[in-house]
Amino acid sequence: MACAAAVVVFTWLITGITISSLNKWIFAEYKFRCPLLLSSLHMLAAILLRLALLKLKAGKDGTLTAKARSRVFLLSLSFCASIAFGNLGLNDVQLSLAQMVYSTTPLFTLALSKALLGTQHHTLKYIAMVPICAGASLSMIGEAQFHRSGCIFLLLSTFLRGLKSIQQSTLLKEERINSVTLLYLMSLPSFCILFTAALVLENRAVWEIPYQQDNTLWLFILLSCVGSVLYNLASFWVIAFTSAVTIHVLGNLTMVGNLVLSQILFGSHLTGLSYVGIALTLMGMLLYHNCELIAGSLSSRTAKSK
Template identity: 30%
Template sequence: MKGGSRFFTIALVSAWYSSNIGVLLLNKYLLSNYGFKYPIFLTMCHMTACSLFSYVAIAWLKLVPMQTLRSRLQFFKIAALSLVFCVSVVFGNISLRYLPVSFNQAVGATTPFFTAVFAYLITFKREAWLTYLTLVPVVAGVVIASGGEPSFHLFGFIVCVAATAARALKSVLQGILLSSEGEKLNSMNLLLYMAPIAVVFLLPATLMMEENVVGITLALARDDVKIIWYLLFNSALAYLVNLTNFLVTKHTSALTLQVLGNAKGAVAVVISILIFRNPVSVTGMMGYSFTVLGVVLYSEAKKRSK
């Protein structure tokens, strides 16, 4: 690999790590430490930014060719994916109000378990027995981490599990609903169509469940204008996560992205503990390490079974 190409790849991976960890930590800060207790509105800000930036990146900057929808049925399939995606992001943000980032990441690492479960229930797809065996430490690690988590919150834990399950369900449904050659969309075009639909879903939910959130946000801004900058920067980061995810996959491989993703969770845990100084126990860290080991073994088993 040439020096310039290697530098570009390293810069891409660094941007992907920074945006992923940055949006996670900033969400935690806003929803928990800062006291901005409006996760649905925060998610709607993210999706609004993704809608605008996606259009600019595809229609104006031509980063990827524009892919048009082929039918009304394809639109409804994308709408269904968008709804599940909304649930996963909103629930994930809600969980950050109650759980430290370290434990949130431990629960989130069980995504392969839920993916395997939904793939079997919906498509009857069976994996090799060794692949299922690697899921045992994935789940066992979270059970151990839960027992040793000083800041354990039952509601936060349930919501975090629901967010993880919804994330897995979205990936399985995406493989089913957009599997035909005529319906396949690259991730940037899929986001272009999903994000505005997500805003349509989130707007009434925000108005009903987070009453007068815009007025409250403006009132907060009069006392501390930084809240506006936090929201704008956080929303831009949410789009950067998706953009860099696409670019890293394009310039490396999906497998490389998976390996980097496993390491990203551990990096996010360490940084969050250093920043928020949330109490951790040896049992909790052992549980999380067990889960990460299980995810690595699962990835290796999946690779060998192909």
């Protein structure tokens, strides 16, 4: 079980690092101004994967209750809104700034799990949110290419990322839906919503794509779709193994990889405040994951002193 969890987390971290950089490359280098269309293609790829597995008799969809189906639909709304806002924000800001905003996701998830599910968390986990969010704030202040509307889109995406993680955790653990089936069921309405929105809002941008476009653009789009499917499946499995909050705290590890790629691929420059912010965020992450160990150590020391 531990080995399987480690493989899943590693896959999730690698795909998480590459998918953001790949999408940013498509937007920046190929002037692809259709983030909603790209998001809908991600959902279409998930649908095709499930249909292929069903054809190979790799699994059957179980019967869901009316309550479970409504929960899946609400998850679809949160999911497509999250990735749509995320891609809209990524269209306007540097990848480094996007990662800083996303690093606050554990705070939203922690608050939502407490408000919606009544989950009790250790006090040190709340304390760990202070350096995580302070680090993200310092990095945003230190970002040389700040874009207001882009940051607003990213903050909306961050809130929805936390919400959809809570919804995913409920469906995976309470409704006992397996990851592949949940991704398929969620992708059907998400594709319809995103593709319709792309036709309405990005109609002009689609026709502005040069006809003599380099074929490598479509290769990158294909890779982005494959990476999206792998990332979403891995994220479901990580949530099933851990929790909705833990996946986003672990996600701050991808921040380091994406910041390095942002400097290499897009020439973004980090200021001193940005580096301080990164250090604070990583400190908060370490505190979160070791809160029980720290609490146990403090308790033993207190007992010895008495």
